[in-house]
Amino acid sequence: MPLRYNLSRQLERFRNGDQDAFRFFVDHYRLRIFYFLLQKVCIRQLxxxxxxxxFLLLFANRSSIPTVKHLRGFLYYTASECGDLHLMGRSCIEEGNFEMPDSRELLAVLDEFDVILNEADVEFYKYVEKLSPEPKIVVEMRFFIYMDISTITAERGIDHKTVEKYISKAHRWRRNHPGGGWSYLISG
Known part of the structure; x- marks a missing residue:
């Protein structure tokens, strides 16, 4: 089944309030949104x-999202607004023009975030954190910001073969440490 069809089907279920479909989109986009925000605010916990x-705002506004493309746009726009508002000392939930769900619905969604990063995510973060500065930046650019090798080479001024070596090493590490569904990084 093509990924695009699966995403569209999941979106339909998500708009109807399906918690599994919500989990699917959290799993599919969490690392991308996390690293997008990390670039903006520079503090991991923040x-x-x-x-x-x-993601709370996505859940609250799920019925107004017609396509997967709109969902991606909503996530990045909302993440950007949340980051900008935080940097200005305000809250995205208080300031945004978003509907918030009733308290029972909100509690159900908050349960999803008790452990937002699965074990494999955490292990990969630990691996990346232990790398020396140059390989660490290359791996983050490739795996978390989704830059292609030629862009990384141009931006960092590093030899193409060296960039490939760093990325291959990270791929090898992931293959040797299975678990956690890294397939969505490749498919998406």
Whole structure:
């Protein structure tokens, strides 16, 4: 089944309030939104908190999202607004023009965020954190910001073969440490 069809089907279920479909979109987009916010606010815990708020706002506004493309746009726009408002000392939930769900619905969604990053995510973060500065930046650019190798090479001024070596090493590490569904990084 093509990924695009699966995403559209999941979106329909999500708009109807299906918690499993919500989990699907959290799993599919969480690392992308987390690293997008981390670039903006530069503090991991703050990026995590703003990511959670972004997904809460997505859940609250699920019925107004017609396509997967709109869902992606909503996530990045909302994450950007949350980051900008935080940097200005305000809250995205208080300031945004978003509907918030009733308290029972909100509690159900908050349960999803008790452990937002699965074990494999955490292990990969630990691996990346232990890398020396140059490989760490290359791996983050490739795996979390989704830059292609030629862009990384141009931006960092590093030899193409060296960039490929760093990325291959990270791929090898992931293959040797299975679990946690890294397939969505490749498919998406």
């Amino acid at each position: 990026a995590q908190d703003l990511m959670e708020r972004t």
